[in-house]
Amino acid sequence: MRHDINKALMYCTIMNNSLVDFRCIRELEERNIIGGYKDLYETLCRGIDLRLLTEGSRVKISELRTHMSILEAKYDYYYNIIRSKGISIIDDESEFYPVIWEGISGIPKVLFVIGDPAKLRSIDARGAVSVVGSRQPGRYSVYATGDFVRKLTERGIVTVSGMAMGIDRTAHVASMDAGGITVAVMPGGCDEIYPKQNVDVYRRIAEGGGVIISELPPSSGVRKQYFPSRNRLISALSDACLIMEAGEYSGTLHTASFAAAQGRDVYVLPNNIYADNCMGGLKLIGDGASVLLDENDVIDSVAERLLSRKVSCGTGVLRKDPEIIAAEIKRKIDKLPEEVTDKDIEFLINDELQVRDLSVDDLVARTKIPFYRISQILSDMEIRHMVFIQKGKYSLTMSH
Numbered sequence: 479m480r481h482d483i484n485k486a487l488m489y490c491t492i493m494n495n496s497l498v499d500f501r502c503i504r505e506l507e508e509r510n511i512i513g514g515y516k517d518l519y520e521t522l523c524r525g526i527d528l529r530l531l532t533e534g535s536r537v538k539i540s541e542l543r544t545h546m547s548i549l550e551a552k553y554d555y556y557y558n559i560i561r562s563k564g565i566s567i568i569d570d571e572s573e574f575y576p577v578i579w580e581g582i583s584g585i586p587k588v589l590f591v592i593g594d595p596a597k598l599r600s601i602d603a604r605g606a607v608s609v610v611g612s613r614q615p616g617r618y619s620v621y622a623t624g625d626f627v628r629k630l631t632e633r634g635i636v637t638v639s640g641m642a643m644g645i646d647r648t649a650h651v652a653s654m655d656a657g658g659i660t661v662a663v664m665p666g667g668c669d670e671i672y673p674k675q676n677v678d679v680y681r682r683i684a685e686g687g688g689v690i691i692s693e694l695p696p697s698s699g700v701r702k703q704y705f706p707s708r709n710r711l712i713s714a715l716s717d718a719c720l721i722m723e724a725g726e727y728s729g730t731l732h733t734a735s736f737a738a739a740q741g742r743d744v745y746v747l748p749n750n751i752y753a754d755n756c757m758g759g760l761k762l763i764g765d766g767a768s769v770l771l772d773e774n775d776v777i778d779s780v781a782e783r784l785l786s787r788k789v790s791c792g793t794g795v796l797r798k799d800p801e802i803i804a805a806e807i808k809r810k811i812d813k814l815p816e817e818v819t820d821k822d823i824e825f826l827i828n829d830e831l832q833v834r835d836l837s838v839d840d841l842v843a844r845t846k847i848p849f850y851r852i853s854q855i856l857s858d859m860e861i862r863h864m865v866f867i868q869k870g871k872y873s874l875t876m877s878h
Contacts, residue, residue, distance in 0.1 A: 480550065484557070485516035486569040486588045490695050491553045492518060496545070497538040505535050515587055516569075522546065559696040563669050566591040568598070577602040577787060582714050582740055586693035590668045593689035600659050601715060602787060603832075605780035606636035608712045608742075610733045611645030611722035612755055619645065619723035622747050622770075624652040626720065629773040631658030633835070633873055635780055638663065638715045640708055641676055641690075645722045645730075650679050653688070660688035661715060665708040666700035668692040706732050713737035717783040718776050721746045721767070724758035731758050734767065743779040745770040781834040788832075804829045811846050823847055823855045828864070828874065835871040 492498055498518075506512045509530055512521045522543060528536045542549070560567065568574050570587045574595040579585045591598070600606075607630055611619060627637055627649050637653035639646040641662040653660040662683055666672055668690045671680045683690055693711065694704065709732045713719050719737035721744065724730035737744050744767040749756035763769055770776070807822045826845045830836055838856065842849050856872060859865045865872045 483519060483553070484567065485519065486567050487556060487560070487695075488519045488549075488553055489515050490588050491549055491556060492542065494695055494698070495549060495552050496542045498542055499538070502535045502538050505531060556695045556697075559669065560590075563592070563696065565668060565696055566595045568595055574598045576715060578606070578717070579714055584710070585714060586711070589691050589693060590696060591689050591691050592668045592684050593686075595689065597659050597689050598661070598691075600636050601638075601661070604634045604636055605784045606638050606661070606716045607776060607780065608638045608716035608719045608733065608737065609645065609649035609722060610639060610709075610712065610719070610730045611724055611759075612728060612730065613642050613644040613646075614755070615644045615648075615723045616750070616753065616755065619747060619749065620648050623648045623722045626722075626770070626773055626776075627652035628656045630776060631656035633773075633777055634658075635777070636661060636688075638712055640665070640712055641672070641679065643673060643675060647676055647679055649722075650683065650688075654682060662688065662690045663708050663711045663715070664690060664692040664694075664700075665704040666692065667694050667696040667698040669696045670698065670700060672700045705729055709733040710736040710740075713742055714740055716742060717780040718743045718745060720770060720776065721759050721762060722770075723747065723749060723756055724762070725755045726757040726761065728758045731762070734762055738767075742783075743768060743776075745776060745779075778834070784832075808846070818847070820855055820858075823851060824859065827852070827855060827859065827872075831865065831872060831874045835868075835873045837871050841872070 503515055503518070506518070507514065511526060511530065512518055526539055528539060531539065559565070568589040568591055575589070576598055578601055609623060609627060611623065623645050631637065631653050636659045637649050638661045639649045641647065641650060641664065650660045650662060660683060664670060664672065671677050680690065692698070693707070709729065713733050713736040716737070719734060719742050721730055721734050734744050744762065746759045746762045746767045747770045748763070749759055751760060768775065804826060807818065807826055810822070811818055823845070826847070827841060830841060830844055836844070838849065838852055841852050845852065856865065860867070863875055865874055
């Protein structure tokens with residue numbers, strides 16, 4: 479047995495190059511043969527009593543054990559690519575693993591990432607929307623995609639898409655042009671530029687505009703069967719799904735179905751009733767999807783899910799520490815208002831605006847701070863470019 483193994487990478491090597499599947503892994507865990515998926519390689523090397531397994535799993539494990547040297551060579555192949563291309567491996571114990579995936583079945587335990595993996599935390603801290611649609615969209619859909627993505631990005635929301643031509647490309651570019659973060663989920667390895675026409679977008683994301691991710695090991699070629707799996711990750715990484723244009727048999731509809739099954743709100747851009755390329759989206763509206771008319775509807779959906787995540791999550795970027803601090807400040811407001819500092823008020827404002835945009839009156843009502851003090855602190859925060867006001871409501875700037 480080798481001792482220089484990255485357990486997460488070896489797990490992916492086995493899962494993508496043998497008959498072993500999730501059902502087999504689950505059986506090994508349920509029978510306490512392995513403590514977790516990362517123990518698979520070490521346990522195989524020590525030996526497994528095949529009599530403890532069902533016939534199907536016995537066949538898979540037997541086949542795997544006879545090809546361990548081949549798998550180890552494949553592991554080395556992946557590992558060398560990862561080192562040479564600067565790819566990060568993120569597993570479900572990593573601080574960068576998406577909290578938004580909690581409670582969703584069939585989600586990968588390991589991700590391969592090009593770009594700064596810390597940017598994945600923005601999804602959990604700021605919220606995200608998936609933006610998908612036709613590879614050959616009409617001008618109206620392209621314009622609307624750019625417009626909505628820009629407005630959502632200005633509110634700090636992350637854009638997730640699949641780097642296809644058309645709507646996907648437009649969404650990624652609009653997000654980066656607005657100074658935001660975009661996540662591209664690939665239908666092959668994260669180092670496989672697909673389609674080749676998007677090499678400029680790929681490089682721009684990799685060089686700082688966001689992250690490129692895949693559940694597949696590096697240099698895994700793009701295959702037709704990978705697209706539905708990719709689409710389920712796109713929707714799972716978002717708080718709301720925007721369908722900008724889709725034909726009746728478009729793969730975009732798979733993303734919408736995944737989103738609905740994962741509990742995400744689905745919004746559809748109203749489009750031309752005479753265009754075949756729009757019929758899939760229009761049918762989604764008929765089936766109960768929300769009509770995409772105003773970015774504020776999407777922002778509200780994201781805010782609700784974001785608040786729910788902040789309340790329920792006790793680890794990672796959404797630790798309850800800020801909530802405890804806010805609660806202590808509010809207790810001080812009730813019992814010792816004269817001791818409330820400007821920093822306390824600024825913290826409360828920042829905490830409230832993390833969830834949704836609010837007017838001065840809203841902030842006064844939610845914090846119980848007098849109007850004159852809230853106004854004073856907001857003015858100071860505006861001068862320091864921490865907040866901005868639009869249509870009577872304050873928002874946090876991108877850098878905060």
